[in-house]
Amino acid sequence: EAQVTQNPRYLITVTGKKLTVTCSQNMNHEYMSWYRQDPGLGLRQIYYSMNVEVTDKGDVPEGYKVSRKEKRNFPLILESPSPNQTSLYFCASSLHPGSPLHFGNGTRLTVT
């Protein structure tokens, strides 16, 4: 089944403890992206990647890192999480940058 898989689905952590949210797609998509969803603010793009080894900042990149070493994987790294990064995170991919995005099921992160 064609899908975008994120792990974990839920994560509770403490301020400053590094964490990684994994994202993998099995559709051979070139383009991958991370969004966060917050009440009243909608979905906002964090980082995106046009292809392997090509990443760039979105609207809200501060406090996040990404890497794209393989086409299928696009992990999101929080080196030193803070409470304002408590949010619902979505990984998404598309065949090309202009194609509709396919979203993963989301990761609900709480930072205390």
Add this chain to the structure above:
Amino acid sequence: EDKVVQSPLSLVVHEGDTVTLNCSYEVTNFRSLLWYKQEKKAPTFLFMLTSSGIEKKSGRLSSILDKKELFSILNITATQTGDSAIYLCAVRTETSGSRLTFGEGTQLTVNP
């Protein structure tokens, strides 16, 4: 700054009703407008609109774009409880490349 506004933010109807959801936008160099349905997890793609006046239809759902007045509507006829979800509107511009600017969404509740 690109802006997407959806209305209403929340709507409660009875099964069998017809609903119209609105999405207006203020962006530079419009390229496409997309509608997504978000239930408890991943947003799923509904429609992508690029040309004015051409209706896209899928079952009981349809959507149309007006590039002159800068808005789109999503119609759902003969609503069912399974239509209960958040409906998201997003816009892509020529200058934003891959990035989608999302509205806050419309929370639709269909009661039996």
